Amino acid sequence: MMGVIGRFISSNWLAVYAVAYMLFLYAPVILLPLFAFNDATIIAFPLSGYTTKWFDLLWTTEALHGAVRNSAFVALSTALISTLLGACAARSAANHHFPGQKGVMGFIMLPLVLPEIIVAVALLVMLMQLGMSLSLWTVIAGHVLICTPFSIAILSSAFAGMESSLEEASFDLGETRWGTFRRVTLPLIMPGVISSLLITFTISLDEFIISFFLTGTDVTLPVYIWSQLRFPSKLPSVMALGTILLVVSVALLFVAEIFRRRAARRQGAGPGSTQGLV
Amino acid sequence: MSNAAHAPIIEITDVSKSFGSVTALSGVNATIREGEFFSLLGPSGCGKTTLLRLIAGFEQVTGGTIVIAGKSMKGIPANQRPTNMVFQSYAIFPHLNVAENVGYGLVRKKLGKDAMRREVDEALAMVDLTGYGERKAHELSGGQRQRVALARALVMRPKVILLDEPLSALDKKLRDQMQHELRSLQKSLGITFILVTHDQEEALIMSDRIAVIFDGTIAQLATPEELYRRPATRKVASFIGVMNFLEASATGGGNTPYQLTISALGDVEIDASRAPDRLKASDVTVVGVRPEMFTIVDEDTGNFERQVQGKVTSTDYYGDMTYYTVALPGASNPVTISMRNTAGRAVAREGTQVTVGWGADSIVLLE
Numbered sequence: 001m002m003g004v005i006g007r008f009i010s011s012n013w014l015a016v017y018a019v020a021y022m023l024f025l026y027a028p029v030i031l032l033p034l035f036a037f038n039d040a041t042i043i044a045f046p047l048s049g050y051t052t053k054w055f056d057l058l059w060t061t062e063a064l065h066g067a068v069r070n071s072a073f074v075a076l077s078t079a080l081i082s083t084l085l086g087a088c089a090a091r092s093a094a095n096h097h098f099p100g101q102k103g104v105m106g107f108i109m110l111p112l113v114l115p116e117i118i119v120a121v122a123l124l125v126m127l128m129q130l131g132m133s134l135s136l137w138t139v140i141a142g143h144v145l146i147c148t149p150f151s152i153a154i155l156s157s158a159f160a161g162m163e164s165s166l167e168e169a170s171f172d173l174g175e176t177r178w179g180t181f182r183r184v185t186l187p188l189i190m191p192g193v194i195s196s197l198l199i200t201f202t203i204s205l206d207e208f209i210i211s212f213f214l215t216g217t218d219v220t221l222p223v224y225i226w227s228q229l230r231f232p233s234k235l236p237s238v239m240a241l242g243t244i245l246l247v248v249s250v251a252l253l254f255v256a257e258i259f260r261r262r263a264a265r266r267q268g269a270g271p272g273s274t275q276g277l278v
Numbered sequence: 279m280s281n282a283a284h285a286p287i288i289e290i291t292d293v294s295k296s297f298g299s300v301t302a303l304s305g306v307n308a309t310i311r312e313g314e315f316f317s318l319l320g321p322s323g324c325g326k327t328t329l330l331r332l333i334a335g336f337e338q339v340t341g342g343t344i345v346i347a348g349k350s351m352k353g354i355p356a357n358q359r360p361t362n363m364v365f366q367s368y369a370i371f372p373h374l375n376v377a378e379n380v381g382y383g384l385v386r387k388k389l390g391k392d393a394m395r396r397e398v399d400e401a402l403a404m405v406d407l408t409g410y411g412e413r414k415a416h417e418l419s420g421g422q423r424q425r426v427a428l429a430r431a432l433v434m435r436p437k438v439i440l441l442d443e444p445l446s447a448l449d450k451k452l453r454d455q456m457q458h459e460l461r462s463l464q465k466s467l468g469i470t471f472i473l474v475t476h477d478q479e480e481a482l483i484m485s486d487r488i489a490v491i492f493d494g495t496i497a498q499l500a501t502p503e504e505l506y507r508r509p510a511t512r513k514v515a516s517f518i519g520v521m522n523f524l525e526a527s528a529t530g531g532g533n534t535p536y537q538l539t540i541s542a543l544g545d546v547e548i549d550a551s552r553a554p555d556r557l558k559a560s561d562v563t564v565v566g567v568r569p570e571m572f573t574i575v576d577e578d579t580g581n582f583e584r585q586v587q588g589k590v591t592s593t594d595y596y597g598d599m600t601y602y603t604v605a606l607p608g609a610s611n612p613v614t615i616s617m618r619n620t621a622g623r624a625v626a627r628e629g630t631q632v633t634v635g636w637g638a639d640s641i642v643l644l645e
Contacts, residue, residue: 168336169369173383173434174357183382187373 067224086151158192293342377411542609571640582635
């Protein structure tokens with residue numbers, strides 16, 4: 001018996017490795033919904049029965065609703081601001097070249113690789129020095145900082161796929177610069193814009209460290225969850241909340257990916273391709 | 279010249295354009311007449327596309343003036359100029375269908391739905407695309423995209439249509455067909471067309487006049503026939519068609535005929551009216567002869583007043599034509615001679631001794 005397994009592992013070691021890897025990565029996540037529907041206060045096996053009471057509890061917790069509203073506000077604002085900034089940066093990087101461009105773009109992309117805790121502490125110190133009081137707006141500022149690089153990365157490919165002569169053609173046909181943006185540029189980069197909005201929204205919604213450091217009296221959802229972890233009796237409802245967040249995040253990323261692919265397809269079929277050329 | 283059809287529509291005076299320290303154009307002067315098919319011909323990087331973009335208003339001149347329809351274009355952006363462009367890539371809006379593409383510029387004119395549809399249909403009919411209005415951009419072939427781009431420009435009723443290498447992306451057969459269609463469309467509409475091309479054959483076929491551009495300046499501006507028969511410089515001569523260059527020296531000129539001594543052919547007198555204006559006899563080092571201006575003498579051709587002996591060094595048979603390379607005594611390079619393959623004519627093979635006939639009118643004087 002052992003010999004059979006041994007042979008299986010040695011001949012399919014890559015597949016075995018992949019399965020083990022996936023289990024290690026996702027098993028904890030699967031535990032989340034499992035315990036969210038478990039009829040017991042203690043998070044432990046064996047499971048004691050099916051219930052939706054933890055979810056029901058969420059609907060009646062006022063503090064949670066406040067946190068959800070705060071998070072929604074922060075995530076929405078972050079998504080809009082960072083997508084707008086990202087669009088401007090991506091557009092200028094795609095169509096113009098200026099001295100030191102690579103350095104400037106690298107600098108904008110830096111928060112992508114900086115440890116978030118460093119960014120959070122640095123922002124906190126700076127805000128204190130400036131004498132600004134902490135609020136949801138300071139959280140938004142922090143989130144915009146880390147979300148803009150994602151926005152730029154997504155929108156750069158949207159702009160790069162768009163042939164620059166399309167804008168010239170529109171201008172040549174009598175349209176103004178704003179009209180050109182509205183009638184040509186925006187429709188063509190729209191899938192990229194939607195994809196950017198969804199991804200930055202998701203990042204902001206899940207972000208903890210910056211929210212934790214920069215938040216005032218209004219907490220965001222991740223910070224609220226963290227505060228609840230101190231009370232063992234609240235743990236199952238946190239699991240329920242986590243389950244909802246998980247589903248929402250995955251759904252948003254899924255939709256974002258659909259839009260990103262649609263953008264790539266639309267531009268692939270456009271005149272930007274080498275279709276008809278040698 | 280008082281004829282309205284020949285009135286100038288674009289006057290380009292002393293135009294120069296620099297991008298940073300790079301000079302793309304300098305000292306460009308040209309007058310383009312109303313209803314004319316005008317070509318800007320030159321190798322890639324010569325500045326022809328820059329000149330077209332200056333006319334369109336995508337770039338602003340560094341020096342000089344461009345006047346279109348009597349109005350200076352200084353500071354006037356592309357969207358306010360009476361010109362429309364057909365782009366090299368066609369720039370068909372991928373998110374709009376054919377009718378929306380063609381009607382794009384009309385939206386701002388606020389014609390009303392019915393009038394707009396009529397205009398669009400009319401433009402589509404002009405380019406032979408009736409019934410294609412609902413097609414999506416990606417459903418079109420290369421040739422159809424080109425027609426849509428043209429219809430989109432025509433529908434604006436511009437004074438001048440600018441075409442930036444519009445046929446370069448098409449295969450040879452379609453290109454030949456489009457050359458004739460574009461030409462006949464231009465003639466029937468009477469709109470001025472300015473075509474940018476690097477293809478000398480295309481320019482010769484389509485144009486009323488051609489400006490040959492080298493290194494940012496116009497080397498010669500002439501009709502296709504003049505350009506082929508009387509290229510002004512050696513560079514123009516070798517760019518347009520095939521030209522044999524033969525060492526020569528000259529005396530005379532001015533009001534008297536040029537007395538030429540051509541090492542491979544002998545002495546010949548050429549009337550001063552056939553020389554480029556700026557030519558000085560002392561500057562003549564070479565003369566040009568087109569391949570078809572030489573004749574390999576046989577029974578059909580009869581004898582020529584002037585004949586030299588030569589030896590065939592290679593033969594390229596093209597079916598309708600044969601191109602010979604013939605070594606002439608006294609010439610440092612062999613000359614190319616083209617002969618039409620008539621029914622009874624034998625093809626001379628490599629190593630054959632031949633008699634080459636020529637005339638004084640086959641000699642082209644070059645600056």
